[in-house]
Amino acid sequence: MRDADVRQHRLNTNAGYNTVNLNKRSLTLDLKHPRGLEIFWRLLPNFDVVADNFSPHVMPSWGIDLDTLDAKRPGIIWASVSGYGATGPFAEYGANGATIEPMAGLSSIHGYEGDPGANTGALLPDPATGYYFAAAILGALCRREREGGPIRIDAAMQEIVALQVGDAVLEHEANGVVRRPGGNRHPRHAPHNFYPAMEGEWLALAAESDAAFAALAAHLGRPELAGDDRFATEPARKANEAALDEIVGAWCAGRDARRAEAELAAIGVCAARAARLSECFGEPSPQFLERGYLQRVTHPESGTHWMPLVPWRIGGEAIPAPSPAPCFGEHSREILAQELGLGDAAYEELLAAGVTGAIHDD
Structure with missing residues (x-):
C-alpha cells in the first residue's frame, strides 16, 4: 500500500517476499565483481550451509563448487535447487511454478471434470519445493554430525512435484487407469x-x-x-x-x-x-488467532499487516513475535561489520563500487 509519508521501494513492499522472509537479515553482494567474490570467500568459514537457486552453470562460473567450498570451509553443505536439477537434458532449462506443473504431470490431472487440464491457482511447486529443500538441508546437517562432510544437495522442482502425483502413477501401474481432471470429486468417496x-x-x-x-x-x-x-x-x-x-x-x-x-x-x-480470503486474513479467523498462526507485523515500508507464521507448535510453547522481512540489503553494513570487522570507510568504498548496499543507501 502506498504511503506518501514513507520512503518506499517496490522490492521492499512486495507482499509475497515480505510474507515468507520473516526473521531474516539481508545482505546484497555482487559476485560478478572481484571484490564481491572476495567477500563471499571471506564470509564462508563462518557458515554451515551455502544455498542457491541459480541455474546449474552459474556458481561454477564464479569458481564455486564443492571442492573450492570445502577447501575454505571444511565440512560445508552446498544445497542447490533448480527447475530440473544439475544433470540431465533439461538441466539448463529455465523454470518456474507455471512450467514445472505441466512438466511434472500435475496439470494433466488438475481441473474440472471434462477439462483438458490446468495449472493450480497457487502454483504448488514453489512452496512444496521450499519444504523439501529445507528438509534436505536438515537431513544433511544430521548426516554431517554422524559422517562428516562436505555434502552436496542437488534438488529439482520437477522431481518434487512429481512426488505429489504418485497416487495417480500407482493407479495407472496397478489398474491401467489414466487419471483425468475430476474437479472436487474424489476417486472413491461420494458425495x-x-x-x-x-x-x-x-x-x-x-x-x-x-x-x-x-x-x-x-x-x-x-x-x-x-x-x-x-x-x-x-x-x-x-x-x-x-x-x-x-x-x-x-x-x-x-x-x-x-x-x-x-x-x-x-x-x-x-x-x-x-471462507473468503478476506475473512481468513483480513478479518482473521478466531482459530488462527487462538493458535497464534496469524500475528500483526509492522514493516518499515509496507506498514502493519496480519502475517502467517509456522503451522505447528513445539512443546505447547507460544510462537515468539516475529521480526519483519528485511528490506533488500538492509543489514549489509551490519553483517559485514560483525562477520568481517569491516569499518565504515571500507563499507562506503564497497557501496560506491556497487558491490553491496541497501536499496536506500545513497
Missing part, C-alpha cells in the same frame, strides 16, 4: 463436492464412510437413502455420483452455509463453508 448454498455461499461436503453417509441422509430428511441400492455402499455411491450430487445439491441450495457447516460437523460429516 465429495462443493455445492452452492444460499446468498452466493458455497459448502464443501464429503461423506467418507457408510456411517457418515447414513448420518448425512438422516440430516437431509432422507434416511431411506442409506438403504437404497444406489447409495448403500461406497462403490455404489461412486457409481451413482451424479444422482447423489443432485440430491445433496438441492438440499444445500436452500441452506445457510454457516449453519449447515456446524450441523453437519456435529454429526460426523466433513463439511466446511468456503
Whole structure:
C-alpha cells in the first residue's frame, strides 16, 4: 500500500517476499565483481550451509563448487535447487511454478471434470519445493554430525512435484487407469463436492464412510437413502455420483452455509463453508488467532499487516513475535561489520563500487 509519508521501494513492499522472509537479515553482494567474490570467500568459514537457486552453470562460473567450498570451509553443505536439477537434458532449462506443473504431470490431472487440464491457482511447486529443500538441508546437517562432510544437495522442482502425483502413477501401474481432471470429486468417496448454498455461499461436503453417509441422509430428511441400492455402499455411491450430487445439491441450495457447516460437523460429516480470503486474513479467523498462526507485523515500508507464521507448535510453547522481512540489503553494513570487522570507510568504498548496499543507501 502506498504511503506518501514513507520512503518506499517496490522490492521492499512486495507482499509475497515480505510474507515468507520473516526473521531474516539481508545482505546484497555482487559476485560478478572481484571484490564481491572476495567477500563471499571471506564470509564462508563462518557458515554451515551455502544455498542457491541459480541455474546449474552459474556458481561454477564464479569458481564455486564443492571442492573450492570445502577447501575454505571444511565440512560445508552446498544445497542447490533448480527447475530440473544439475544433470540431465533439461538441466539448463529455465523454470518456474507455471512450467514445472505441466512438466511434472500435475496439470494433466488438475481441473474440472471434462477439462483438458490446468495449472493450480497457487502454483504448488514453489512452496512444496521450499519444504523439501529445507528438509534436505536438515537431513544433511544430521548426516554431517554422524559422517562428516562436505555434502552436496542437488534438488529439482520437477522431481518434487512429481512426488505429489504418485497416487495417480500407482493407479495407472496397478489398474491401467489414466487419471483425468475430476474437479472436487474424489476417486472413491461420494458425495465429495462443493455445492452452492444460499446468498452466493458455497459448502464443501464429503461423506467418507457408510456411517457418515447414513448420518448425512438422516440430516437431509432422507434416511431411506442409506438403504437404497444406489447409495448403500461406497462403490455404489461412486457409481451413482451424479444422482447423489443432485440430491445433496438441492438440499444445500436452500441452506445457510454457516449453519449447515456446524450441523453437519456435529454429526460426523466433513463439511466446511468456503471462507473468503478476506475473512481468513483480513478479518482473521478466531482459530488462527487462538493458535497464534496469524500475528500483526509492522514493516518499515509496507506498514502493519496480519502475517502467517509456522503451522505447528513445539512443546505447547507460544510462537515468539516475529521480526519483519528485511528490506533488500538492509543489514549489509551490519553483517559485514560483525562477520568481517569491516569499518565504515571500507563499507562506503564497497557501496560506491556497487558491490553491496541497501536499496536506500545513497
